[in-house]
Amino acid sequence: MAEIRTFLVESNDVGKRIDVFLSEKIEDMSRSRIQKLIEDNKIKVNAKEIKSNYKIKNGDEITVEVPKPVMLQIQAEDIDIDILYEDDDIVVVNKPQGMVVHPAAGNYTGTLVNALLKKCRTLSSINGVIRPGIVHRIDKDTSGVLVVAKNDYAHQHLAEQIKEHTVKRVYIALTEGVIKQDQGTIDKPIGRHPIHRKKMAVIENGKRAVTHFKVLERYKENTLVEARLETGRTHQIRVHMAYIGYPLVGDPVYGFKKQKFNLKGQALHAMVLGFIHPRTGEYMEFSSPLPDYFQNLIEKLRRMS
Numbered sequence: 028m029a030e031i032r033t034f035l036v037e038s039n040d041v042g043k044r045i046d047v048f049l050s051e052k053i054e055d056m057s058r059s060r061i062q063k064l065i066e067d068n069k070i071k072v073n074a075k076e077i078k079s080n081y082k083i084k085n086g087d088e089i090t091v092e093v094p095k096p097v098m099l100q101i102q103a104e105d106i107d108i109d110i111l112y113e114d115d116d117i118v119v120v121n122k123p124q125g126m127v128v129h130p131a132a133g134n135y136t137g138t139l140v141n142a143l144l145k146k147c148r149t150l151s152s153i154n155g156v157i158r159p160g161i162v163h164r165i166d167k168d169t170s171g172v173l174v175v176a177k178n179d180y181a182h183q184h185l186a187e188q189i190k191e192h193t194v195k196r197v198y199i200a201l202t203e204g205v206i207k208q209d210q211g212t213i214d215k216p217i218g219r220h221p222i223h224r225k226k227m228a229v230i231e232n233g234k235r236a237v238t239h240f241k242v243l244e245r246y247k248e249n250t251l252v253e254a255r256l257e258t259g260r261t262h263q264i265r266v267h268m269a270y271i272g273y274p275l276v277g278d279p280v281y282g283f284k285k286q287k288f289n290l291k292g293q294a295l296h297a298m299v300l301g302f303i304h305p306r307t308g309e310y311m312e313f314s315s316p317l318p319d320y321f322q323n324l325i326e327k328l329r330r331m332s
Contacts, residue, residue: 029069029092036087045072046079049091056093057183059190060153064091101130101159103144106137110146111313116181116306117174118147121315124170124292129161143175150175151182162186163194163259168277168292170321171198172300172313184305189259195301196256198264199243199317201294201324202273203283206250210241213267217260226280227262229270236260238267246328249276265293276324288324296321 032053040048046065050058062079064070069092072081083089109121122128122139129140140159143150150159153176162176162185176182188194218233220226237257244251250273254264262281268274269281276282277290301312317325 029094032091032093034089034091036083036085036089038085040083041085042082044079045070045077045081045083045089048083049089053091057187059186060183064093069094101140101144102136104136104141105145106142108139108142108146109315111172111315112311113147116177117185117304118143118177119172119174119300119313122165122170122173122297124168124318124320127167128164128173129159139173139175147175147177149177151177151179153179153182153186163189165297166262166265166293166295168279169198169295169297170315170318171297172315173297174300174302174313176305181305185302188302192257193303195299195312196259196297197299198254198256199296199298199321200252200254200264200268201276201321201328202250202252202268203248203276204250204273205245205248206240206242206252206273208242210239211271213238213240213271215267215270217263217266227260227266229266234258234260236263236267238264240268244325244329246332249328251325264295290320290324294321294324 034052046058046061049061065077065079068076071077071090072087110118111121112119120139127138130138152159162174162182165171165173174185176185214237215229216231216233217227217236218230220228221230235258239255239257241253242250243253256263265275265278265281274282275293275295276288277286278293282293296317299312299314301310304311
């Protein structure tokens, strides 16, 4: 059974947005979590569905249906993973290229979540059975640093930081072509491709996406860049770099059809992740070196240039 919480609006709160009002009243629930419940029609005013921007009125009766956490049913698997840091609230891992972050249709084993369920006693329940603990993702063929929440409190705080764009996320990428400018910013909205629904694209009515890039090295036909995410849209770096004419080397979706390095996926590595610890308030930053295949490719390109 879901827990039902009821609130009656008094005169001193009139005019507030409902998501702001409830985030002040419910200490263990973030504003983003409240907005998700509103989207799912779990929050009503006077028994009617509303939106997050609803301005509350004097005498409004607000009911909040808090779903009961679902017991995790994904199988725990004894898979070796590189844990960079762990405490009672979070676990930071260095995900290898080729590993899927969480189970999905047709792929329920061998994921990072399967591995974490074996090594951690608990993971947050906010994203349900399939994605426990997953606050943010990196693609299957992207390697690097990822933080996972072990409880709902940590999940809510980390999700809020991501939403406010305060999490530091630095990637290293290898592009096709030689980028002439030393640095730049790509501020173009990203959404689902209008025809190829499994792809993302720069589209007019997409969500705002901002990528800052800096050239680290230039080779004969390629460029090594540092990319910093201001936002975190699906496939953002891959889509943005392809949009300006420099797709990632090895990218099977947005890259060149003819691949010359025989890679297993795009040359993209999440090198640095920095955030405020949800419990202590301390800034923490983690990094991981480039995987061997990536480093070997760079050395090869240096010899060829």
